[in-house]
Amino acid sequence: MGSFNRSSGVLKKSNDGARLIITTILGVVFGFFVGVTFPAISVTKLNLPPHVLSSIDVAIIEDRRSGGTNKDLETKPSWIRNSSTENNQSGDPTKIYVETNPRGAELLPPGIVVPQTDFYLRRLWGNPNEDLTIKPKYLVTFTVGYEQRKNIDAAVKKFSENFQILLFHYDGRTSEWDQFDWSKRAIHVSIKKQTKWWYAKRFLHPDVVAAYDYIFIWDEDLGVEHFNAEKYIELVKKHGLEISQPGLEPNKGLTWQMTKRRGDSEVHKETEEKPGWCGDPHLPPCAAFVEIMAPVFSRDAWRCVWHMIQNDLVHGWGLDFALRRCVEPAHEKIGVVDSQWIVHQVIPSLGNQGESEEGKAPWQGVRERCKFEWMQFQSRFADADKQYFAQMVKG
Structure with a gap:
């Protein structure tokens, strides 16, 4: 009996080992087929x-x-x-x-x-969705000194609540403007002795002003007695103008025929200049041209113009001849609004912000810098065009 029990134990151990081996083999085979059948899982x-x-x-x-x-x-x-x-x-x-x-x-x-962002003023409390009772659709900027406060006060009053007012202060005086009720709702940026194009390049990035349909970039010495901002916008939209300006009073010694107000039209887009001045009637200064003192840009046009403004050329001379690059066809989308006109008062306030050098008056140094920048801008544009078309030929 003892011998039989020992034999049965050996047989049982052998059977267990065989089952273990078979189970292992079946597991490996099953795992193989699972791996082949299903994609790898990361x-x-x-x-x-x-x-x-x-x-x-x-x-x-x-x-x-x-x-x-x-x-x-x-x-x-x-x-x-x-x-x-x-x-x-x-x-x-x-x-x-x-x-x-x-x-x-x-x-x-x-x-x-x-x-994108905007210049909407918001509260420090309450529900953000309830901050704004009105969202201005247009942006108006003036580059100002305190001495022109009365003129700016008269100009701002020509703009309704649909227009956000932004003042760039080149003389550093801002708090004094609070004597005007509208000033408390305006945006004030104060950096001394800079031009409006310097401010525009740094504070009017297209993504910052994307909330506004039109952007006014105006000087401080403009008479607006015959100007209505809402009617101006209506005419700009009616005539499809992407870049525009109000007509200028024709009796103030203006240089360009294109920007003089006409008494018999709402808007004009072309003119006749002195003989030899216009090789192409669709190009400046006979068409596709406004001056830089009081331009108005659509949102899309400004996106292009902002990129064209040179960072170091602050006076903007030459821009007026190049604005046509930003709209197509330029001779149809750039124009002068005659029925809403302004007066250029020609107050040399910015020239007085210069410094006297080599015995020259401050305004003389500023004027020389303006002329130099015009030449620089023309040269850069000519070189950029040349490089582009040369690359196109190679490509």
């Missing part, structure tokens, strides 16, 4: 807790799937291994990289990106 697609994901080297797992090795990854700099672009391409749902976002915002979800 741990990056598993909804694991962050503390688990952080302990897994996802980069190594992904690289093995693509045939790489641990050694290959180790030789890459960490900023490449961990870049948002690679994580995005690898399908990592915990990383964000959106190429269509504005430059610099690629790491943000599109739903949180706010690429």
